[in-house]
Amino acid sequence: MMDERTQQLLNAELDGELVPAERLELDALLAARPELRQERDGLQGLARRLREAPDLDPPPDLARRVIALINLPSRLQPRRRAPHWAPSPMGLPFAALAAGLTAAVLTYWSIPDGPVADNSVRMVGSMVGVQARVGAEPQDSLAVTLDAISGQVTLGTSAEDRRILAFELNSANPVDIAVNLAGSGLQFDGFARGETGVDLVATDSEALHLRSEGARSFAVFLRGPDASPAAKLRIGLAFSEGEKALYRGALEAP
Amino acid sequence: MERCRNGDRRALQLLVERYQRPVFNAAYRILGNRDDAADATQVTFLKVFEHLDSYDAKYKLFSWIYRIVVNESIDQLKRKHQLQALDDDEEAGIDGPEELAASELLSRQVQAGLMELSDEYRVVMVLRHFSECSYEQIAEVLKIPEKTVKSRIYTARQQLKGVLAARGVSWT
Numbered sequence: 001m002m003d004e005r006t007q008q009l010l011n012a013e014l015d016g017e018l019v020p021a022e023r024l025e026l027d028a029l030l031a032a033r034p035e036l037r038q039e040r041d042g043l044q045g046l047a048r049r050l051r052e053a054p055d056l057d058p059p060p061d062l063a064r065r066v067i068a069l070i071n072l073p074s075r076l077q078p079r080r081r082a083p084h085w086a087p088s089p090m091g092l093p094f095a096a097l098a099a100g101l102t103a104a105v106l107t108y109w110s111i112p113d114g115p116v117a118d119n120s121v122r123m124v125g126s127m128v129g130v131q132a133r134v135g136a137e138p139q140d141s142l143a144v145t146l147d148a149i150s151g152q153v154t155l156g157t158s159a160e161d162r163r164i165l166a167f168e169l170n171s172a173n174p175v176d177i178a179v180n181l182a183g184s185g186l187q188f189d190g191f192a193r194g195e196t197g198v199d200l201v202a203t204d205s206e207a208l209h210l211r212s213e214g215a216r217s218f219a220v221f222l223r224g225p226d227a228s229p230a231a232k233l234r235i236g237l238a239f240s241e242g243e244k245a246l247y248r249g250a251l252e253a254p
Numbered sequence: 255m256e257r258c259r260n261g262d263r264r265a266l267q268l269l270v271e272r273y274q275r276p277v278f279n280a281a282y283r284i285l286g287n288r289d290d291a292a293d294a295t296q297v298t299f300l301k302v303f304e305h306l307d308s309y310d311a312k313y314k315l316f317s318w319i320y321r322i323v324v325n326e327s328i329d330q331l332k333r334k335h336q337l338q339a340l341d342d343d344e345e346a347g348i349d350g351p352e353e354l355a356a357s358e359l360l361s362r363q364v365q366a367g368l369m370e371l372s373d374e375y376r377v378v379m380v381l382r383h384f385s386e387c388s389y390e391q392i393a394e395v396l397k398i399p400e401k402t403v404k405s406r407i408y409t410a411r412q413q414l415k416g417v418l419a420a421r422g423v424s425w426t
Binding site: 007008011012015017042043045046047049050051052053054055056057058059062063065066067176178201202203204207209 | 266267274275278279287288289290291292293294296297299300326333334360361364365382388407408424
């Protein structure tokens with residue numbers, strides 16, 4: 001068993017961090033203890049293997065995506081088209097939420113007339129990548145009534161066949177919301193919020209992660225699937241506060 | 255940095271182009287997934303630009319950026335673990351080795367080995383061996399004492415040796 005000091009010296013040598021006095025100390029140890037030389041060979045071999053593992057090329061459009069996001073506000077032009085509403089009686093609560101949300105969003109950034117130039121860009125920000133013509137029809141909804149968080153999440157469609165996941169939530173503390181899209185064929189297309197206090201903190205290949213605090217209205221826009229799904233679409237939702245899981249559920253749509 | 259702070263988009267673009275490769279690779283080695291690494295890289299740069307005004311010049315720029323990507327990657331891992339616990343999602347496995355070039359195969363074996371380490375050990379290995387940070391730099395990025403860095407690196411190496419040996423990776 002190697003003592004801590006010897007371990008430190010071997011690792012410091014490998015990392016090029018030995019000072020001259022330590023160099024002498026390690027050389028003396030290596031001369032006296034053959035098993036240390038074997039240990040050193042093992043460490044050096046490991047480091048060599050790690051060096052040989054090649055770097056990966058970032059996705060070719062990564063820089064463009066980042067710059068597109070940074071440039072976003074200046075790309076947007078003044079809105080010239082009034083929003084079109086087509087609520088059904090059943091859809092009135094959802095449409096009202098969507099209307100309020102859209103109005104609030106418009107106070108942030110104006111919306112371009114027509115589609116945003118590059119819908120393939122994943123947007124992480126305030127309000128992006130979607131047209132504001134929200135003709136809403138609720139397909140499913142989920143009510144959450146807990147001490148930590150309460151409110152409703154509604155799944156609907158927009159006039160452009162995008163799905164809209166509209167949140168109306170109230171929580172005293174920050175709550176993390178994971179939206180699981182795995183297997184649904186849906187892709188993230190945009191995020192809208194009426195005010196600060198809610199953030200889309202990350203997107204990855206199959207999930208979105210949001211954080212909300214206080215009384216908030218916000219929406220996630222999804223597109224796809226490209227082909228008609230064989231089964232119902234299912235979107236998983238998980239709410240948590242820090243490490244503590246609060247609630248999980250799912251929304252389904254034809 | 256001053257040009258970036260002033261909103262010079264060319265300067266911002268140069269910053270992204272300069273750091274995207276090391277940031278992406280650090281994220282990939284921590285997360286083990288290209289798509290997730292791309293997302294973490296994107297969010298990292300957005301946070302960099304968002305907080306340019308609060309950047310403290312006493313820290314090296316790359317240390318600051320690395321700190322952001324490490325934290326973002328670890329946060330992403332936590333969220334993923336949470337989702338997996340809830341929904342039993344399957345992480346994509348490693349492709350069969352038959353069609354992989356030797357270097358690519360090694361890269362994947364090393365990555366699979368890294369993913370078996372706990373987050374704190376994997377992060378120090380990534381910063382030391384892939385990002386080539388010194389002990390001092392790692393300590394600055396992770397905001398931990400150098401002594402802790404040394405101790406973690408030693409333990410991480412011992413564990414990785416065992417994991418890779420079990421996967422048939424030799425280094426003699």
